Amino acid sequence: MSAVTTLRESIAPLVDLIYPPRCPVCGAAIAQQAGLCASCWSDLVIPGEPACAACQRPFAGASTGEGALCAPCLAQPPRHDGIAAGTLYNDTARKLVLAFKHGRRIALAPMLARLIAARLPPMEGEWLVAPVPLHRWRLWHRGFNQAVLLAAEIARLTDAELMVDGLERRKRTPALGGLGRKARMRTLQGAIAVDSRRRARLRGAQVLLVDDVLTSGATSDACVTALKRAGATRVVVACFARVLDDGGMGRASMSEPHRS
Incomplete structure (x- = not known):
């Protein structure tokens, strides 16, 4: 001890x-x-099976074939290599995120991280744990990056290597809440990049990308793209709460916290 x-x-x-x-x-x-x-x-709503083989989105039906893909993944194959969500976004998850991020209840980080860790796929070999970055002005205003706190706890739980500065947000973007997927992607264009000092370490690496909430996936897509351009071979997205846009629990129409 x-x-x-x-x-x-x-x-x-x-x-x-x-x-x-x-x-x-x-x-x-x-x-x-x-x-x-x-x-x-x-x-709290914990994601379960059956689920999409590519993104782990839970299926409403009880019987699906092995390797089945959800409609979004069929329409546009994801850049990531899977999503591990601790919970589906609902009112209780929203209040927890708000308390953690805006209420500065940073002592919630270990509990939220344990819920995420319980949903992680087998992590064979060496892994890097990288948080989604905040712009320096947002970091200065808030005083902390909630994704870094979660990533640090997950790295401790999984014995993986923590890389807090692998990604950087080079452009200050407005709050993304209320924007559609295409508008979010336009807003994030050129905003996220790999720190040049970390390129060598990322080449050939397996990366667990950590954030508090996964909404449209635009922010994580920008991060995954940057990591894979730097040579990462596998990137799994891990989050505490996942917003689903299918009208079920965790639907995007609920008032989710902003990520910027």
């Missing part, structure tokens, strides 16, 4: 006395600081 862990456990009772543990979604009293109440846990 590390000194940090020992110190954290020793002061936990004092923290709980001053700040009684509350569910970050509904405010109900809970046993520990990092967790949810039973009701909010049950409201």
Whole structure:
């Protein structure tokens, strides 16, 4: 047990006395600081099978053939090599993301990362864990990149190498919320690139690209494109909440947090 862990456990009772543990979604009293109440846990929607072989989008039907692809992947084969989502985006997931990102509840990072890690495919060989980047002005305003916090926790859970500076956002873009997929892609054109100092390390690498929310996929597509142009052989996208646009749970019509 590390000194940090020992110190954290020793002061936990004092923290709980001053700040009684509350569910970050509904405010109900809970046993520990990092967790949810039973009701909010049950409201989270965990992706399951059957699912698209390419992007792991859950199928509504109970019976599909092995290797079946969803309609979006049939229409436009993805650049990535799979998506691992901890949850599907619904009201409870939205409140968690808002508390984490805009409410500055950064202590939620380990819990959110564990939900993501539970959905990861087998990670054989060496992997790099790279967060989706924020523009420096957005980083200065917010004070942290939520994707970096998640990536750091996932790297620790998987014993993979963390690369926080592999990607950079060179162009400040407006909030993407409310824009369609094509408009998002136009907005992101030329905005994300690989740091030239990391090109050699990325050549031939397997990369786990981490973000908090996957909405239209435009941001992740820009990141995946940049990573593969740099020579990455495989890029899997990992997120806490995935927005689906099929009218089911996690539908894009809900008010999702902005990524910029």
